[in-house]
Amino acid sequence: MHNGDSTKIKASILREVYEDNLRIADPHLQPIHNRYRQGIKKLSRPVPLLFVFFACLLFYFIANTGQQQGPGAVDAVTIQPVFPWAEIIYKQQRLQSPASTVSFDAGRLLNYDLLLNHNNIRLSAIFGLGVQTIVIDPGHGGKDPGAIGSNGTKEKDIVLDIALQLRDRLQKTGRYKVLLTRDTDTFISLADRVKFANEHHADLFVSLHINALPQKEFNVTETYYFGPPSDLHTLRLAEQENRGSEIMTGDFKDMIKKIGNVLKEQESETLASTIQHNLFSNMEKYDRVIADNGIKIAPFVVLLGVNAPSVLVEISCISKREEETNLNNPEYRQRIMASLQKGITGYLSQRQTQVVKGENNGKKIHRKNT
Amino acid sequence: MAKKSTAKTPENKLLVGIDLGTSRSAISADNGKKKWVASYVGWPRDFIARKVVGKPMLFGEEAVKHRLSLDMYRPLKNGVIKEGTARDEEAVKELIHHLITLVQNAKDAEKIRAVVGVPAESFKVNKVALKKAVAEFAESLFVVSEPFAVAYGVGALDNALVIDIGAGTVDFCIMHGTVPAEEDQRTVLTAGDYIDQQLFTFLEERYPEADFNLNMIRRFKEQHSFVGESKENVEVEIPVEGKSTVHNITDEIKRACESILPAIVESTLELIAKFDPEYQDAIRENIILAGGGSQIKGLADYLETTIGEYGPTKVKVVEDPLFGGADGALELAREMPEDYWTEL
Ligand SMILES: Nc1ncnc2c1ncn2[C@@H]1O[C@H](COP(=O)(O)OP(=O)(O)O)[C@@H](O)[C@H]1O
Ligand SMILES: [Mg+2]
Ligand SMILES: [Zn+2]
Numbered sequence: 001m002h003n004g005d006s007t008k009i010k011a012s013i014l015r016e017v018y019e020d021n022l023r024i025a026d027p028h029l030q031p032i033h034n035r036y037r038q039g040i041k042k043l044s045r046p047v048p049l050l051f052v053f054f055a056c057l058l059f060y061f062i063a064n065t066g067q068q069q070g071p072g073a074v075d076a077v078t079i080q081p082v083f084p085w086a087e088i089i090y091k092q093q094r095l096q097s098p099a100s101t102v103s104f105d106a107g108r109l110l111n112y113d114l115l116l117n118h119n120n121i122r123l124s125a126i127f128g129l130g131v132q133t134i135v136i137d138p139g140h141g142g143k144d145p146g147a148i149g150s151n152g153t154k155e156k157d158i159v160l161d162i163a164l165q166l167r168d169r170l171q172k173t174g175r176y177k178v179l180l181t182r183d184t185d186t187f188i189s190l191a192d193r194v195k196f197a198n199e200h201h202a203d204l205f206v207s208l209h210i211n212a213l214p215q216k217e218f219n220v221t222e223t224y225y226f227g228p229p230s231d232l233h234t235l236r237l238a239e240q241e242n243r244g245s246e247i248m249t250g251d252f253k254d255m256i257k258k259i260g261n262v263l264k265e266q267e268s269e270t271l272a273s274t275i276q277h278n279l280f281s282n283m284e285k286y287d288r289v290i291a292d293n294g295i296k297i298a299p300f301v302v303l304l305g306v307n308a309p310s311v312l313v314e315i316s317c318i319s320k321r322e323e324e325t326n327l328n329n330p331e332y333r334q335r336i337m338a339s340l341q342k343g344i345t346g347y348l349s350q351r352q353t354q355v356v357k358g359e360n361n362g363k364k365i366h367r368k369n370t
Numbered sequence: 371m372a373k374k375s376t377a378k379t380p381e382n383k384l385l386v387g388i389d390l391g392t393s394r395s396a397i398s399a400d401n402g403k404k405k406w407v408a409s410y411v412g413w414p415r416d417f418i419a420r421k422v423v424g425k426p427m428l429f430g431e432e433a434v435k436h437r438l439s440l441d442m443y444r445p446l447k448n449g450v451i452k453e454g455t456a457r458d459e460e461a462v463k464e465l466i467h468h469l470i471t472l473v474q475n476a477k478d479a480e481k482i483r484a485v486v487g488v489p490a491e492s493f494k495v496n497k498v499a500l501k502k503a504v505a506e507f508a509e510s511l512f513v514v515s516e517p518f519a520v521a522y523g524v525g526a527l528d529n530a531l532v533i534d535i536g537a538g539t540v541d542f543c544i545m546h547g548t549v550p551a552e553e554d555q556r557t558v559l560t561a562g563d564y565i566d567q568q569l570f571t572f573l574e575e576r577y578p579e580a581d582f583n584l585n586m587i588r589r590f591k592e593q594h595s596f597v598g599e600s601k602e603n604v605e606v607e608i609p610v611e612g613k614s615t616v617h618n619i620t621d622e623i624k625r626a627c628e629s630i631l632p633a634i635v636e637s638t639l640e641l642i643a644k645f646d647p648e649y650q651d652a653i654r655e656n657i658i659l660a661g662g663g664s665q666i667k668g669l670a671d672y673l674e675t676t677i678g679e680y681g682p683t684k685v686k687v688v689e690d691p692l693f694g695g696a697d698g699a700l701e702l703a704r705e706m707p708e709d710y711w712t713e714l
Contacts, residue, residue, distance in 0.1 A: 009527050009547050010705060016549040017702065018710040021501075021512045174540070174560035174633030 132348060133177045134170060135197040137207040137302065138163035139241070142187030147212035149324035156185065158318070158327050159208040165337040170344065194305030204271065205310035206344065207302050209241065210327070212319040219320045221283050222293035223276040224312040225268035226303035241300055241312070267309035269295065274350070275313060275343030282339035283316060286326060290316065313340070383509070384480040387699025388469055389516060390488045392446045393537030393562065394662070395465055398696035399473040400704060406692060407469065408433075411461040412440030429468045446489060446538070463503040470507050483711055484511040485699040487519035490541045490555050510711040514702065516695050517543035518550055520660045523698020524688055529652035531641065533634065534695070535663025537562040540630070542637055544645075544653060553644070556637050560630045562663050565591055569619075569626035573608075577617055580608040590619060596667035597627045627666050635676050642680075650681065657685045660694040 138159040140146035146155030160182070167178045179200055181193045188196075197205045211220065272295040280292045303310045315336060318324050326332045385400040396406040407430035414420035419439035428436055443461035470482055486504060504511050517534045520543075526532060527545055534541040540561045544554040570587050573580065586608070594604040604620040638657070642650050654677060659670060670685040677683045688694040 006525070006527065013522070013527065013547075013549055014702070014706055014710065017512055017514060018706070020549060022712075171564075172560065172629070172633075174558035174564075174630070174637075177559060 132175065132203040133179065133201055134204045134206070134344065135179050135181065135200060135202040135306075135308075136163045136166055137181040137193050137197070137205065139207060139209040140187075141182050141185055144187055147210055147318050149212075149318040149327075150216075150321060151324055153318060153324050153328055155210040155212075155318060158210055158333065159315075160185065161330075162315075162333050162337050162340070163208055165334060166340055169337065169341050173345070175345075176348075190301045191305070193302055197306045197308065197310075202306060202308045204344070204348070205302075205306040205308050206271075206275070206340070207300070207310070207312040208340075209312060209314050211237070211314040211317045213317050214319075216319045216321070219283075219287050219290040219317045219323050220293050220314070221276070221280045221290060221316055222314045223272040223279070223295050224298045224300060224303065224314070225265070225272045225295065225310065226297070226300060237298060237314075241302075264307070264309055268303070268311055270350075271309050271344075271347045272311040274347040275311060275340060278339045278343035278346065279313065279315065279336070282335055286332065286335075287316075287320075287323065382480055384474065384482055385700060385703040386470065386473060386482060386484045387519070387696045387701065387703055388466060388484055388486045389519065389693075389695030389699060390446055390462070390465070390486060391516070391536055391661075391695070392444075392489060392539060394692070395469060396693050396696040397469040397473055398693055398700045400700060401473065401475065403473040404693055404696065405469065405472040406696075407431075407465075407472070409446055409465060410434055410442060410444055411464050411468075412437065412442045414439055415441055427464060429465065459503060463506065466504050467507050481509040482507055482511075483703060484508045485519070485703040485706070486511060486513050487516035487695045487699045488513060489536070489539055490515045490517060490543065490557050510713055512702070512706070514699065515541075515543065515550070515555065517541045517555070517660070518545075519696075519698035519702060520688065520694045521545045521658070521698070523694060523701045524658060526656060526658055529649060530656040530658060531638065531653050532658045532660060533638070533664075535561055535630075535634075535659065535661040535666075537662065540634060540637075540661075540663070542641055544641055546645075546649070554641070556641060558633045558637055560633045562588075562591075565595075565626045565630060565663075568629045569622055572622040572625055573617075573619060576622060577608065577610075579610050580615070580617060581610065581612075582608050591623065591626070592662075592665075594619075594623050595627050595665065596624060597631065597672050598668040600624060627669075630663070631672065631676075635673070638673070638677060639680065654681055655684045657683065658688060659685060660688045661691055664688065664691050 138156070140154075140156040141160065142156075144156065146159070148154050163180055164183060167180055167183075170176050170178045179196075179202075181196050182188050193207075211222075213220070276292075276295050280290075283290050284292075298312075300312050303312055316323050316327070318327060387398045389396045391409055393409055394406055395409045396404070398404045410430055410433040412428045412433035414423055414426070420426065422439050423436050428440060433440060433442060441457075443458060445458045445461035445465065466486070470484075474480060474482070484504060501511070501513055504513075517532045520534055521527065521530060521532045528547045530545045532541075532543045532545065534543070538559070538561055540558045542556040542558070543550050546554070566584055566588050569591055570582075570584060573582065573587070590604075590606050594606070600620050603618055604623050605616050605618050607614045608617050609615065642653050645653065657673065657677070659673075663669075664687045670687055674683050674685045677685075690697065
């Protein structure tokens with residue numbers, strides 16, 4: 001580049017810095033129009049898809065504010081196993097479909113600039129760009145062993161080992177900040193797990209569990225996201241996993257308001273299916289009769305309280321003798337870890353490409369006019 | 371065109387460029403002074419501690435030395451000011467204030483005009499908090515992302531990629547004639563601190579009897595860091611049961627330093643791949659390494675070879691990794707047209 005060019009570029013860059021900084025003070029200012037940028041960014045004329053996308057984000061944002069009281073405020077130690085299912089299902093039915101909610105809000109509220117410049121929104125979280133915080137939640141711990149196999153293997157130990165390995169593996173990529181709700185054998189209430197994830201602004205929450213079934217010959221892999229129970233089996237499982245949640249019915253009702261969080265629900269579903277897919281293809285190699293229960297909906301307290309997309313994985317059933325033996329094998333656990341990692345990164349990179357494509361209107365970026 | 375940029379800085383104003391880093395923060399002023407300080411701020415824990423340290427507040431290495439008496443803050447750790455934590459915001463503010471006093475000529479109370487480069491992540495997250503933090507000490511200021519300041523400083527404005535390898539983060543930033551947009555930047559968390567952790571683990575495995583801590587580990591790394599072929603053995607003294615003993619750590623240093631390479635290569639390729647092929651070549655031939663980690667021996671060569679498999683590649687290291695960001699920010703301040711300096 002010769003000098004004349006460089007002076008021009010500098011002048012326009014300096015102007016951009018100036019205008020960017022003005023907008024820090026006043027987010028309502030219009031975006032700048034750098035001549036080098038024209039033809040690159042088409043955001044001033046959003047295509048319908050983009051429109052819906054941002055409206056979703058805005059909705060997500062709105063749904064997430066104004067309910068700071070969450071489980072963090074809970075201090076009463078009351079175990080309340082009777083959850084208001086009927087009410088959940090009722091509310092669920094009354095929920096507007098995502099499309100109608102979006103088109104209503106979009107016209108009045110959508111303001112790209114406002115969204116971009118609002119200093120409380122974590123852009124990286126919304127856009128799926130930059131560093132993402134993954135919270136992994138090894139279930140149970142301390143006084144609560146979780147499921148126990150007939151040889152005495154405890155769910156809490158197996159899931160902790162897998163979680164520790166998973167953390168190291170994900171951290172190695174440099175892409176994610178990975179936090180564990182516990183990295184030792186300690187008891188942590190469900191409320192504290194939720195609080196932990198929200199306080200650290202988790203972008204993703206994965207709770208790890210091992211199941212136990214009365215029918216000892218069965219082995220099952222399943223992944224859950226939050227919703228009303230679809231059958232008695234899931235209800236019972238949810239009751240088991242919710243034990244010790246220390247959340248009262250009243251607070252639970254408050255938390256149910258989060259069901260309105262359409263984006264979280266959709267994202268959780270996608271995450272659940274990527275994880276389930278990867279995990280099951282792995283498990284199948286070792287147990288040809290293991291059942292693929294797919295992704296399921298259940299009212300787990302941890303999944304409801306966390307603001308980010310969240311899933312609960314029931315890796316397999318320790319009640320089956322051969323599975324218990326396998327779970328005691330470090331190599332077997334490592335395979336499980338690797339398949340979980342594939343599921344998580346698979347989901348994240350999928351989301352990332354969607355976002356990048358969306359921003360550039362699906363076209364190959366070509367940021368220069370010659 | 372030149373009418374704006376030639377306006378002289380009025381008397382009694384001091385232009386400064388500041389690089390707020392996760393581990394080190396630097397300032398470069400147009401009176402020629404340059405200073406840096408470790409990004410730590412410490413407040414005495416209580417009345418007694420206050421007496422012991424003799425100051426209401428300590429910075430940098432001095433704070434580290436007295437850490438037992440202090441509430442310590444490393445406010446930009448992980449590249450982000452923790453949201454809503456008042457003390458972290460205050461720590462950033464005090465750090466900036468401290469840096470300014472280091473270069474200011476006390477007698478002629480100059481008005482400060484500052485350009486502040488901050489880690490790309492905190493730029494996205496908390497511009498307003500940052501701006502507020504500096505407002506008290508500066509008459510006028512601009513906040514920019516740190517790798518962008520580096521790029522501006524070395525004149526890599528078009529078709530260039532800056533890789534700033536710091537302690538908490540590696541920041542990538544593609545320049546194409548504009549202030550980089552969000553998708554032209556990326557942050558990766560396997561940086562200097564990660565190398566330290568890895569080296570610690572490796573040495574613990576190999577020399578379980580040796581007695582070392584993270585500070586020693588960092589020093590070993592900064593003295594001997596390298597990737598690729600080693601020319602000579604790296605030997606350091608580590609106490610064993612109180613007796614200083616020579617240990618060979620060649621392999622461990624290499625493995626630890628190389629642990630950050632995959633993420634760097636991958637991010638580079640992905641960022642470049644978003645451009646049309648003709649620009650991909652131009653960008654690959656203009657890769658610039660900055661930050662403390664850019665001093666790892668063999669790094670530029672390694673990247674040149676590895677990324678070179680995708681087409682001709684050229685990797686340079688900035689001349690002054692310690693002040694690259696601050697100097698770039700100062701350059702921005704110098705060239706900023708007079709009428710852009712609005713009062714806060
Ligand atoms: N010669 C060296 N080789 C490898 N790493 C180094 C060297 N010198 C400094 N570092 C590392 O660089 C990091 C600090 O770089 P810097 O750019 O100041 O970081 P930041 O901007 O994040 O504060 C630290 O992790 C430090 O140990
Ligand atoms: Mg830096
Ligand atoms: Zn469980």
